[in-house]
Amino acid sequence: MNTPLSHIRNFSIVAHIDHGKSTLADRLIQSTDLVVRRDMKEQMLDAMDIERERGITIKANTVRLDYTAENGEQYVLNLIDTPGHVDFAYEVSRSMRAVEGSLLVVDSTQGVEAQTLANVYQAIDANHEIVPVLNKIDLPASDCDRVAEQIEDVIGIDASDAIRVSAKTGVGIKETLEAIVHRLPAPRGVEDAPLKAMLVDSWYDSYLGVVVLVRIMDGRMKKGDQIRMMQTGARYGVDRIGVFRPAMENVDSLGPGEIGFITASIKQVRDTKVGDTITHEKKGTDTALPGFKPSVPVVFCGLFPVDSAQFEDLRDAIEKLALNDASFSYEMETSAALGFGFRCGFLGLLHLEVIRDRIEREYDIELITTAPSVIYHVHMKDGTKIDLHNPADMPDPSNVDFVEEPRIKATILVPDEFLGDVLKLCQDRRGLQEDLTYVGGRAMAVYDLPLNEVVFDFYDRLKSVTKGYASFDYQLMGYRQDNLVKMSILVNDEPVDALSMMVHRDRAEMRGRSMCEKLKDLIPRHMFKIPVQAAIGGKVIARETIAALRKDVTAKCYGGDATRKRKLLDKQKAGKKKMRQFGKVDIPQEAFISALKMDS
The missing domain is CATH 3.30.70.2570 (Elongation factor 4, C-terminal domain)
Incomplete structure (x- = not known):
């Protein structure tokens, strides 16, 4: 059965860490009777053990819901639950391109945080219609009017008709579903046009090979179609096509506006470039979709096995993890003190911790991690430029002209009483203050900081000097010369x-x-x-x-x-x-x- 475009809604849930995205997704799944009650569990969409244990979302996950609105019409809702943590912002930006609207979830006891801002700006960049949702209204500390005012002041979107929800108890879920149907736009697309599908994500499944998550823009994709990836030029035949209702469910075809998965005997995740355009081999489209910038690793560190006999096991584990995580890069290195190991690149410290935990837990290998470092640009006197990943490889200083280091723009939101400590911490880390404004009883400081001062323990120090009340977000700003040795x-x-x-x-x-x-x-x-x-x-x-x-x-x-x-x-x-x-x-x-x- 083909759903008309006007009855499809694609949306993502964005919020700061712990503001209740995954819980809200659970309630939406439950209220549309998608999963039988006995199969329902907390954090339904977080599949990895480490996600459930830390209570964070790492991979963006999708699910398709059927909803009958109050006016009796049938709607198909495609929901993408995104991570809230700054290290996984790349996952968020990718998911944003595949949908037309966002639910902005804000904790009504804590208000707008730094990550709320970062994620909502990504949604605005992707031209999303945004519906604000105030969560946790069952808590005694909840203050919806103050937080709604804060959303209007800080983000600048109208929050007068923000939906008030308690994702834990299920209050306001019906209103949320109605708002999705009536306030978010339907997708656009032409069924008779040549196939144009966006490759949103891909991962490795030991039974099916590479599974590719696609969003169809124009045209229709059926089982058995011969398809071509426009960036790589590779050709495949579609073996399976389906949708997630959290479990995989096969369908005959996907039309415009729909989000689903395909398998096509693709051997390696490397063969699928995220943001690529998929089209038919014969009568395909000529214009590709704009695509995404590839993710760039920011933090590098060495991983070495404590027992050097486990080096081959470590190589095996790292190769398997890299299959599923395109943003994780690695190369072999040796160290006189630690023996054989790998130099690995990550999107941030949390990403590093998650990968390290997964290697230790899933593959039972004890690891030594060297001090995290960032990429420096070393400009030599003969005019050449070297990218320095490991400080041990620094060339002879007499041949070096100057060294540049990566800088970031950090946004820190903090209650007034801790502001002095935060400013001192940023000064100690060679930060340059760019902006300081007050929003609803809290200060927002914007600093230009060197990334290598942040990757060590900046986040932990920030949390300890503010008793956990500060929130922090950053984006890379480029390189600047400094007196580094x-x-x-x-x-x-x-x-x-x-x-x-x-x-x-x-x-x-x-x-x-x-x-x-x-x-x-x-x-x-x-x-x-x-x-x-x-x-x-x-x-x-x-x-x-x-x-x-x-x-x-x-x-x-x-x-x-x-x-x-x-x-x-x-x-x-x-x-x-x-x-x-x-x-x-x-x-x-x-x-x-x-x-x-x-x-x-």
Whole structure:
């Protein structure tokens, strides 16, 4: 049965983290009787264990609902539940292009947060019709009028007829469904035109191969069609076509405005470019859809197995994860201290944590993660430019002209009483203040910050100085030249590559001193003295010495001449000196892990 265009509604749910997107999606699924009550569970659309455990959405998920409106008409609603976290903003922007409207969910106890702004701006960029929804009205702290006013002040959209909902208890769900039908626009599209479908997402299924999520713009796609990907030029035959009602359900064909999936014996997720246009091989369209910018990894770090025998298992695990996550990149690297491993690129620290947790949990491999770093542009004196992923690969400073680092524009929303601490934190991280405004009892600070100061522990520090009340969002702004140097850590005069890092020259001494002090406590004492030094080029900027373990060689001397004792002590001293030349310092794995955890 083909649904007319006027009776299809495609929409996504956008909100800050924990404002209740997934719970609202659960209630919508429940109220349209899509899933039998015994199969209903919390966070219906969050399939990964890690999503359910952390209570966050990582992958955008879709579901098709059938709804009979109060006027008796039948509607098909395609819902995309999107992540709220800044690291997965790429998932959000992609989902936005596939739909025409958004439900903007705002927690009526907390009001507008930084991510609410970021996600709603993406919706406005995609020309969405936006319906504000005030959630959690069952809580005693809920204040709908204040939050509605805040939405109008901060975002500038009319919130006078915002729907008041409690996704937990189910109040206001009927009104939400009616608003979707009457306030969101129907999709546009021509059925007789050549096929034009947008590739929204793809993932690997061990039974079906690559599953591709598509949104049909024009034309109709049927089972058995020969299709062509316009960017890659690859040709496939459609094996299965269907929709998600959360489980996969096969259909005969998909028409304009519909969202569904296809499988076409595609071997690798790499063969499907997100944002590509799919068309018929024979009478296809000539004009491709605009597509998306590919996601660019921002944070890099090394992943090494604690037990080097597990290297092949780690390679296997990383390859499998990369099948499903196009935004995760990796290449092999070796380190003198840690052995064989991989240098991996992520969209942010949460993305890094999620991937690391999944490798440790799903593949049972213990990992060491090196200090996260960002890509620097190193401009050489001969005019060439190098992209530096790992500080250990920094070329000889005498050949370097200047180094550029990535900068971000950070938006921080924070209650007044914590503003001083937040401004101090941003100043300490070499931030430049761009804007400071007040919105409904809260301050909104906009800062230009270097990304490498943010990737370590900025988010944790921000949460701790504001008791968890601040919200934070950022976007990349490009590169800027700064006085950056590579700081190496030497243990017993040997450089330890896993601990080298890029620092600002003004901060180098402080960072080096704290690193040396930390290693002094972490490295166990040996039979000889061990110097721990931080150096920039050939210049040592900080040093600590780990004292030697001593055996009392004079214990057997009693009485007699002092020269007897002296002779034994000198002999011991010469032995220790020789030992230091040939002795190898064993740095335990725990020392690496603790040293790489940045403190304040």
